[in-house]
Amino acid sequence: MGKAQRQRQAAQVVREQIAAEQRRKRTLIAVGVAVAVLIVGGAIGYGIYQGNKETKVTEPTAATVGYGFETGTGPVTVDLYVDFMCPSCKAFEQQYETQLQQAAADGQITLIKHPVAILNRMSQGTDYSTRAGASSVCAADDGKFTEFATALFAAQPEENTPGLTNGELADIGKGVGLGDTFVACTNAQTYASWIDKGTEQASEDGLSGTPYVKINGESVELKDFGATLDAAITAAGGASADPSASTS
Amino acid sequence: MVMTETVGSTPPVNDEAGRRRVLPWVGVACRLVLAGVWIVAGGLKLPDLTESVRAVQAYKLLPTGLASAVGYGLPPLEVAIGLLLLAGLFTRYAAAVSGLLQIAFIIGISSAWARGMSIDCGCFGNGGELAAGQSPNYFWEILRDVGLLLASAILVLRPRTPLSVDRWIRGA
Numbered sequence: 060m061g062k063a064q065r066q067r068q069a070a071q072v073v074r075e076q077i078a079a080e081q082r083r084k085r086t087l088i089a090v091g092v093a094v095a096v097l098i099v100g101g102a103i104g105y106g107i108y109q110g111n112k113e114t115k116v117t118e119p120t121a122a123t124v125g126y127g128f129e130t131g132t133g134p135v136t137v138d139l140y141v142d143f144m145c146p147s148c149k150a151f152e153q154q155y156e157t158q159l160q161q162a163a164a165d166g167q168i169t170l171i172k173h174p175v176a177i178l179n180r181m182s183q184g185t186d187y188s189t190r191a192g193a194s195s196v197c198a199a200d201d202g203k204f205t206e207f208a209t210a211l212f213a214a215q216p217e218e219n220t221p222g223l224t225n226g227e228l229a230d231i232g233k234g235v236g237l238g239d240t241f242v243a244c245t246n247a248q249t250y251a252s253w254i255d256k257g258t259e260q261a262s263e264d265g266l267s268g269t270p271y272v273k274i275n276g277e278s279v280e281l282k283d284f285g286a287t288l289d290a291a292i293t294a295a296g297g298a299s300a301d302p303s304a305s306t307s
Numbered sequence: 308m309v310m311t312e313t314v315g316s317t318p319p320v321n322d323e324a325g326r327r328r329v330l331p332w333v334g335v336a337c338r339l340v341l342a343g344v345w346i347v348a349g350g351l352k353l354p355d356l357t358e359s360v361r362a363v364q365a366y367k368l369l370p371t372g373l374a375s376a377v378g379y380g381l382p383p384l385e386v387a388i389g390l391l392l393l394a395g396l397f398t399r400y401a402a403a404v405s406g407l408l409q410i411a412f413i414i415g416i417s418s419a420w421a422r423g424m425s426i427d428c429g430c431f432g433n434g435g436e437l438a439a440g441q442s443p444n445y446f447w448e449i450l451r452d453v454g455l456l457l458a459s460a461i462l463v464l465r466p467r468t469p470l471s472v473d474r475w476i477r478g479a
Contacts (some may be wrong), residue, residue: 078478084475089396094391177361177435196405260358263375267365267426268436 116252121199126257127173128204131163134295137149137288140173140261140271141208143191144181144222149212151270151281156209167292175258177269178218187222192254194228197244198237206235319449334468335395337458341405342393346453349385351432358383362434365426366415392462395471402462409456413449420445 121128127138137159141148162168175193176188191211200205210231216222223231229242234282261271265278272279279287352359360378363369369377388408391401410431419426425437428448437443467473 081478082476085478089472089476093396097387100383100386177358227454259357262360262364262378263371265364265371265374267361267367267434 063299086275114252116256117249119196119200119253120249121196121204123199123203124261125173126170126253127171128199128250130160130170130172130205131166131168133166133168133292135162135165135288135291136171136273136275137168138173138273138276140170140175140269142175142178142188142265142269143195143208143211143215144178144188144218145219145269146215147281148270152212153210155284160205162288162292167295168288172204173257173261174208174254175261175266175269176254177258177262177266181218182222183220185221186251187216189251189254190248191227191228192211192257193250194225194232194246195246196250196253197241197292198232200244201237201241203232203235203237207232207237210235314395321464323458326470330465331467331469333428334462334465335470336400337461338392338395338468338471341402341455341458341462342389343393345385345389345405347389349382349387349389355432358432358434359429362427362429365424365429365435366419367424368418370417393469398468398471398473399466402459402466406456406459406463409452409459413452413456416445416448416452417441418474420449 123129125138127140139151139159141151159168159170163170174192176186176192178188179186182188194210195204195211198204211228214223214227214231225246225248229245232241232245258266265271270281272281272284274284274287274291352464359382360375362376363374363381365370366374368374384404385408388401388405391397392405400471414429420443425441425443426439427434427443429435430448443476462468467477
């Protein structure tokens with residue numbers, strides 16, 4: 060191998076080392092920028108998360124079970140998640156409410172109703188689902204959650220409308236016998252963040268649409284609800300809650 | 308094999324040299340389309356992460372705890388992948404994650420379709436069960452995801468594209 064050839068080879072090696080060094084430096088710069096973007100993004104996200112956590116959540120004075128209100132003490136637990144703007148929830152109420160209240164009164168079931176707000180985008184920016192839900196919690200504080208909820212479904216506004224105003228919600232409450240504390244609570248929207256927290260918890264627990272029902276902790280498809288409820292009540296030793304299904 | 312050398316204008320895709328001129332720009336197009344889709348899909352979900360959780364819950368494929376984690380974690384991941392592909396940084400790895408996500412979505416949507424469920428894919432926000440009277444768009448959603456999977460695969464196989472941070476690093 061001649062001297063010129065060795066010199067060329069050495070120069071080639073040096074060039075490659077310089078190039079490799081440049082690639083390493085540039086990789087570090089690129090990774091550094093990417094990590095910086097990640098940190099800034101993460102910090103912004105974390106800041107927003109902390110801000111939301113610190114939003115003061117006022118707890119209702121009424122007794123609650125998992126962001127829901129309980130009726131009855133029967134052995135079969137029925138969890139029902141409803142959004143007051145949801146048409147299927149109104150249909151569910153019309154189909155099953157009487158039966159469920161009767162079963163609770165007969166000691167067959169413990170009914171827990173959870174007001175959630177997943178349809179706020181359907182009320183043109185007024186957040187009707189949250190407002191109606193918060194108002195129902197005010198009614199719960201005065202012991203009239205069930206009656207008020209029924210009245211809310213009876214007066215349900217159409218989707219893609221602003222829904223009812225807080226004043227109209229207050230009037231519905233007065234119609235079922237609620238008083239000034241309820242009206243003030245509704246106008247102040249005291250429980251709006253409690254409704255939002257309850258919705259968050261329900262979403263983490265499997266809520267994907269309303270109405271959402273669970274019997275003894277297991278989620279149930281709406282089309283199977285009646286049959287599954289009857290089976291659960293029978294299994295727990297009670298007679299069927301649906302009088303038309305009795306066999307005697 | 309005969310290698311023809313031509314001077315002057317040549318139809319760009321009819322020979323080896325032509326393909327070398329066009330393919331890199333196909334790669335850039337893949338990067339930009341994927342980046343746009345990922346950034347928009349993730350960005351639309353970031354303002355309401357609980358809705359993203361509900362969209363994942365609707366598939367009833369994962370246990371609720373895992374579905375929550377995916378619902379919270381997916382939107383920021385989508386934005387991150389989109390930004391990497393936009394910049395052309397670590398293109399092969401970002402494209403691989405992009406492709407794996409598309410495979411997961413195709414499986415999820417197919418599963419919902421096969422079980423006769425009626426849900427919104429939740430790919431760009433919304434999601435959850437469809438109201439009565441709305442029919443799902445499973446076929447078009449899967450077709451779209453297959454297209455995005457192909458774009459991801461192209462970048463996994465040919466990650467070196469012009470106008471990319473990767474190219475700047477290489478010093479090319």
